[in-house]
Amino acid sequence: MEPEALIPPDDLLALAHRLADRAGEVIRPYFRSGIEAEGKADGSPVTLADRAAEEAIRGALAAAVPDHGVIGEELGRENEGAELVWVIDPIDGTKAFITGKPLFVTLIALLHRGRPVLGLIDQPITRDRWIGAAGRATLLGGAPARVRRCPAVAEARVSTTGPQYFTAEGRRAFERVAARASLVSFGGDGYQYGLVASGSLDVVIESGLKLHDWAALGPVIEGAGGVVTDWQGRPPGTGGDGDVVACGDARCHAEVLALLAGAG
Amino acid sequence: MEPEALIPPDDLLALAHRLADRAGEVIRPYFRSGIEAEGKADGSPVTLADRAAEEAIRGALAAAVPDHGVIGEELGRENEGAELVWVIDPIDGTKAFITGKPLFVTLIALLHRGRPVLGLIDQPITRDRWIGAAGRATLLGGAPARVRRCPAVAEARVSTTGPQYFTAEGRRAFERVAARASLVSFGGDGYQYGLVASGSLDVVIESGLKLHDWAALGPVIEGAGGVVTDWQGRPPGTGGDGDVVACGDARCHAEVLALLAGAG
Numbered sequence: 001m002e003p004e005a006l007i008p009p010d011d012l013l014a015l016a017h018r019l020a021d022r023a024g025e026v027i028r029p030y031f032r033s034g035i036e037a038e039g040k041a042d043g044s045p046v047t048l049a050d051r052a053a054e055e056a057i058r059g060a061l062a063a064a065v066p067d068h069g070v071i072g073e074e075l076g077r078e079n080e081g082a083e084l085v086w087v088i089d090p091i092d093g094t095k096a097f098i099t100g101k102p103l104f105v106t107l108i109a110l111l112h113r114g115r116p117v118l119g120l121i122d123q124p125i126t127r128d129r130w131i132g133a134a135g136r137a138t139l140l141g142g143a144p145a146r147v148r149r150c151p152a153v154a155e156a157r158v159s160t161t162g163p164q165y166f167t168a169e170g171r172r173a174f175e176r177v178a179a180r181a182s183l184v185s186f187g188g189d190g191y192q193y194g195l196v197a198s199g200s201l202d203v204v205i206e207s208g209l210k211l212h213d214w215a216a217l218g219p220v221i222e223g224a225g226g227v228v229t230d231w232q233g234r235p236p237g238t239g240g241d242g243d244v245v246a247c248g249d250a251r252c253h254a255e256v257l258a259l260l261a262g263a264g
Numbered sequence: 265m266e267p268e269a270l271i272p273p274d275d276l277l278a279l280a281h282r283l284a285d286r287a288g289e290v291i292r293p294y295f296r297s298g299i300e301a302e303g304k305a306d307g308s309p310v311t312l313a314d315r316a317a318e319e320a321i322r323g324a325l326a327a328a329v330p331d332h333g334v335i336g337e338e339l340g341r342e343n344e345g346a347e348l349v350w351v352i353d354p355i356d357g358t359k360a361f362i363t364g365k366p367l368f369v370t371l372i373a374l375l376h377r378g379r380p381v382l383g384l385i386d387q388p389i390t391r392d393r394w395i396g397a398a399g400r401a402t403l404l405g406g407a408p409a410r411v412r413r414c415p416a417v418a419e420a421r422v423s424t425t426g427p428q429y430f431t432a433e434g435r436r437a438f439e440r441v442a443a444r445a446s447l448v449s450f451g452g453d454g455y456q457y458g459l460v461a462s463g464s465l466d467v468v469i470e471s472g473l474k475l476h477d478w479a480a481l482g483p484v485i486e487g488a489g490g491v492v493t494d495w496q497g498r499p500p501g502t503g504g505d506g507d508v509v510a511c512g513d514a515r516c517h518a519e520v521l522a523l524l525a526g527a528g
Binding site for chain 2 (some may be wrong): 032095096098099100101102103125126157159161162163164183184185186187188191195198200201
C-alpha cells in the first residue's frame with residue numbers, strides 16, 4: 001500500500017511564497033537589463049539572474065529548514081535523501097527571459113519521500129503566482145484557480161514551448177494532436193501549466209522535461225481539477241524521457257494520450 | 265522626388281497615447297475572464313474585447329480628429345482617402361489573448377498619404393508601451409528604446425509567432441535563418457517588434473501580415489535604429505503577401521534577406 005502523501009502545513013506554503021518573493025526580487029532587475037547569456041556545457045542559455053536567484057532561495061531554505069534537502073537546476077543537489085526535499089528552477093524559460101518575453105517562471109516544488117506535495121509557479125514581471133498543494137485547492141494570486149471544461153481535443157486550446165524541443169517522432173505525435181485542436185499556441189515554458197490550472201489552456205504537451213521542470217506541475221494542476229502525466233499516462237518522470245502531458249479535463253487527456261500513441 | 269514625410273506634432277502623439285489608454289481600459293477586464301472566442305469568417309479567433317476596444321478607439325478619433333480616416337481590423341474602413349489615416353488593430357495576437365499569455369498587443373499607426381509616420385505597440389497587462397514617430401527617437405515607457413548591436417545571424421536572437429503561419433516554402437526559408445541563429449524563440453505577435461526596438465530580440469520573421477499588423481512597426485523600429493522590410497528588402501506591404509523581416513542591425517538584416525532568398 002502506498003503511504004499517505006503529506007498534507008503540507010501552512011508554514012511550508014508560507015515558506016514557498018517567501019522563496020518565490022526572494023527569487024522575484026533578485027530576478028526583476030536583470031530582466032531586459034542588457035546582460036548577455038553565458039554559455040553552459042549543454043549549450044542552453046543561462047543568466048546571472050538564474051544563479052543569483054537560486055543562491056537566494058538556497059540561503060532562505062538553509063536558514064528556515066536546514067534539515068530539508070535541496071535540488072536546484074543551477075547549483076546541484078544537497079541532502080537529497082531527506083524526507084522533505086525542495087526542487088527549484090529559478091528561471092524556467094531562459095530563452096523567454098533573454099528575449100524579453102515575460103513568460104519565464106520560477107518553479108518551486110516540495111517532495112515528500114520523492115513525491116511532489118507542493119508546487120509553485122511564479123512569473124515575477126506580471127506577478128502571476130499559482131500555488132498548489134496536496135489536500136488544497138490551487139490558488140492564483142490568492143483566489144481559487146480552476147481548469148476549464150474541455151471534453152474533446154476538437155475543443156481544446158493546445159500549447160507547447162516550441163516545435164524544436166521534440167524529437168522527430170515526438171513532433172509527429174504532437175502534430176496529430178495539433179491537427180485536431182481548436183487552437184495551437186507556442187511559447188510559455190512553465191507558465192503554460194499555470195494557464196491550464198486557471199482554465200486559459202486545455203492541453204500542454206512537452207518533451208525532455210527534467211525533475212526541476214515538472215515537479216511543481218502536478219500539485220498546481222491537480223489542485224485545480226486537472227491531470228499531469230507522461231505520454232503513457234504514468235506519473236511524470238516515470239520513463240525518464242521527460243515527456244509531459246497536462247490537461248484540464250480528464251476526457252481530453254485520454255484522447256490526447258491515444259493520439260500521441262498513434263491513434264487517429 | 266518623394267514628398268517629405270510628416271513629422272507628427274506632439275498633439276498627435278498624445279492622441280495615440282490616449283487611444284491606447286482607452287483600448288487598455290476596455291481590454292483588461294476581458295483578459296482571462298472566461299469569455300469564449302466567437303467564430304469569424306476566416307476562422308481566426310476574435311473576442312468581444314477586440315470589438316469593444318476598436319469601438320472605443322473609433323469613438324475617441326471621431327471626437328478628436330473627425331476629418332482623419334480610420335482603418336480597423338474589426339470594423340472596416342472609413343474616409344480612407346484622407347491625408348491622415350489611423351490604422352488600428354485593437355488586439356494583435358488573439359490566440360495569445362485567448363490562451364492567457366500577456367503577449368497580445370494593441371497596434372496603432374498613423375499614415376500620412378499612405379506612409380506610416382507614427383506607430384504605437386501597447387501591452388495592456390504588462391503595461392509595456394513602445395511609441396515611435398518620424399523624426400523622433402522611439403520610447404518604451406517614456407525612456408528611449410534602442411536596438412541591440414548584432415552584426416551577424418550567428419549572434420542573433422530570432423523569433424516568430426509560430427511555424428504554422430508560414431507556407432511550406434516560407435518555413436524552409438525561416439529554417440535557413442533559424443539553423444544559423446544563436447537562439448530561436450516562438451510566440452509574441454506584435455509584441456516581438458517592440459522587443460526588437462528595445463534590444464531584446466535581433467530578428468523577427470513573419471508572413472501573412474496585413475496592413476493593420478505591420479503599419480505600426482516601421483516607425484517604432486526605425487526610431488530605435490532598426491529596419492523593417494518585406495522579405496525582398498522593400499517597404500512592408502509592397503508585394504502584397506505580408507512578408508515582414510524586422511532587424512535591429514542592418515548588417516544582420518542583409519544576411520537574413522540573403523538566407524530567406526535561398527543563400528547558404
